[in-house]
Amino acid sequence: MEQVHLPSLREAVAVYARIGCLSFGGPAGQIALMHRELVEERCWVSEDDYLAALNFCHLLPGPEAQQLATWIGWRLHGTIGGIAAGTLFVIPGALVMLALSLLYAFAADLAWFEALFLGIKAAVFAIVVQALLRIAGRALDTGFKRALALTAFIALAVLALPFPLVILLAGLAGAVVAAMHPQWLALKPAPSGALPLAGRPWRASLKAILIWGAAWALPFVAIFLTLGTDHVLWDIATFFSQLAVVTFGGAYAVLAYMAQEAVGTLGWLRPGEMADGLGLAETTPGPLILVTQFVGFLAGFRFPEPLSPMAGGLLGAIVTLWVTFAPCFLWIFALAPWIERLRRSRKLAGALSAITASIVGVIANLALWFALHVLFARLDEVRIGRVAALVPEWASLDWRAALLSVAALVLVFALRWNLFAVLGTLGAGGLLLGSLA
Structure with missing residues (x-):
């Protein structure tokens, strides 16, 4: 079982700003960057949750990488975290x-x-x-x-x-x-397992x-x-x-x-x-x-x-x-x-x-x-x-x-x-x- 670490909002915002400044290379590069920073190195999000969220973002109109960043912020710190992550992904560019x-x-x-x-x-x-x-x-x-x-x-x-x-x-x-x-x-096939209660x-x-x-x-x-x-x-x-x-x-x-x-x-x-x-x-x-x-x-x-x-x-x-x-x-x-x-x-x-x-x-x-x-x-x-x-x-x-x-x-x-x-x-x-x- 993956051990997920919950960061403070301040710590997360600093990382979101870093990702926003380094997110070159189109959606493929941006998604890979977030995976390395947030899943592999810091273990803030589990692999399964990250992939599920990525598939979900593909369903939506708009830039999937920015929406994935917003989802990660929402998952970690609610609405304020989602706003911070999504906004900082866009502002530098x-x-x-x-x-x-x-x-x-x-x-x-x-x-x-x-x-x-x-x-x-x-x-x-x-x-x-x-x-x-x-x-x-x-x-x-x-x-x-x-x-x-x-x-x-x-x-x-x-x-x-x-x-x-x-x-x-x-x-x-x-x-x-x-x-x-x-x-x-x-x-x-649809993901196995029962729906949440x-x-x-x-x-x-x-x-x-x-x-x-x-x-x-x-x-x-x-x-x-x-x-x-x-x-x-x-x-x-x-x-x-x-x-x-x-x-x-x-x-x-x-x-x-x-x-x-x-x-x-x-x-x-x-x-x-x-x-x-x-x-x-x-x-x-x-x-x-x-x-x-x-x-x-x-x-x-x-x-x-x-x-x-x-x-x-x-x-x-x-x-x-x-x-x-x-x-x-x-x-x-x-x-x-x-x-x-x-x-x-x-x-x-x-x-x-x-x-x-x-x-x-x-x-x-x-x-x-x-x-x-x-x-x-x-x-x-x-x-x-x-x-x-x-x-x-x-x-x-x-x-x-x-x-x-x-x-x-x-x-x-x-x-x-x-x-x-x-x-x-x-x-x-x-x-x-x-x-x-």
């Missing part, structure tokens, strides 16, 4: 991302800055392709899952269906298949929903009373609140949808800038979904009236962070008491498995979207009825971007360089080729 967003906003029109990000875009494209292949290898272990991934790709890239609808339909299909043909999803924690869940639902709504109230519903901050709060509900599969899964909306529908970003934001997010600690902060900052910075650009950008970043992560606390505090019951739901497991499979198609659409916007200066939309596709103008091919993209793929797949080495090398390559243009 958010501060770095804010500084980088400021630099980007003021320097984006400089030639050297554009050349630098030409290389970073190429590196991000290779990183997305790597994520696609890694997730596909893990998630697509049956023919039905491969069909789901292909269907999701066609739905987004060809039929232009909304991303939330694709995720919803995949989840419904998974729940139905889990009940009728669970082998199509390769579902594992404790009653269902309705009161704790309802209290968490009311408190954190009110916290989630707070920016809406403040914006409504001061600037009204026509201001960009209201649009930021609304858009990223919607995104917080459908971010299954991590940041990569929603980036193409976010970019298409922020560029095409809302006009906050220029084509290609989402790749710039992802490149910045890859270099910071904390969850990759902090790329939303970059988008929110630029939206507020560029459309601030009657505020100044600086005030608009700062408020846009704060509102984005709030509505992105307040829901994460709501999910954990409302559902964590139900963790054992949720783990035993076959239909829920089927829905999650199907959503994970469809995410592969979603990320494939993102890789295609990035490739087109990185390599070509101009794209045309060809539409036949409901079917639509982006077709590049071949004369607008950027040979520098193509050369850097090939180099990035070689560094990632052939030489297996780490993330920071690839970003640094491609950034330098972009500066070099930019000076030759």
Whole structure:
């Protein structure tokens, strides 16, 4: 039997801050870091509880690593511990991302800055392709899952269906298949053992929903009373609140949808800038979904009236962070008491498995979207009825971007360089080729 040690709140907060500052490498690296710090070295959480909580966090929308940190804090010290762990996981990366967003906003029109990000875009494209292949290898272990991934790709890239609808339909299909043909999803048996004898924690869940639902709504109230519903901050709060509900599969899964909306529908970003934001997010600690902060900052910075650009950008970043992560606390505090019951739901497991499979198609659409916007200066939309596709103008091919993209793929797949080495090398390559243009 594992011996679990309960730390003091002060001791735990110091470790949470350390994890927040060192949590580079995406969710896999962050989950491994927390396992080493909290399970192996300090024995604050048992191996079984850690794995059960990790599986539970995979069921939820939002960044699973941040939610796992929140659950650990809640498990050790209740709500105050969960708030401390979840917040400290985000704050270091958010501060770095804010500084980088400021630099980007003021320097984006400089030639050297554009050349630098030409290389970073190429590196991000290779990183997305790597994520696609890694997730596909893990998630697509049956023919039905491969069909789901292909269907999701066609739905987004060809039929232009909304991303939330694709995720919803995949989840419904998974729940139905889990009940009728669970082998199509390769579902594992439910955990053995009886359910806990404790009653269902309705009161704790309802209290968490009311408190954190009110916290989630707070920016809406403040914006409504001061600037009204026509201001960009209201649009930021609304858009990223919607995104917080459908971010299954991590940041990569929603980036193409976010970019298409922020560029095409809302006009906050220029084509290609989402790749710039992802490149910045890859270099910071904390969850990759902090790329939303970059988008929110630029939206507020560029459309601030009657505020100044600086005030608009700062408020846009704060509102984005709030509505992105307040829901994460709501999910954990409302559902964590139900963790054992949720783990035993076959239909829920089927829905999650199907959503994970469809995410592969979603990320494939993102890789295609990035490739087109990185390599070509101009794209045309060809539409036949409901079917639509982006077709590049071949004369607008950027040979520098193509050369850097090939180099990035070689560094990632052939030489297996780490993330920071690839970003640094491609950034330098972009500066070099930019000076030759």
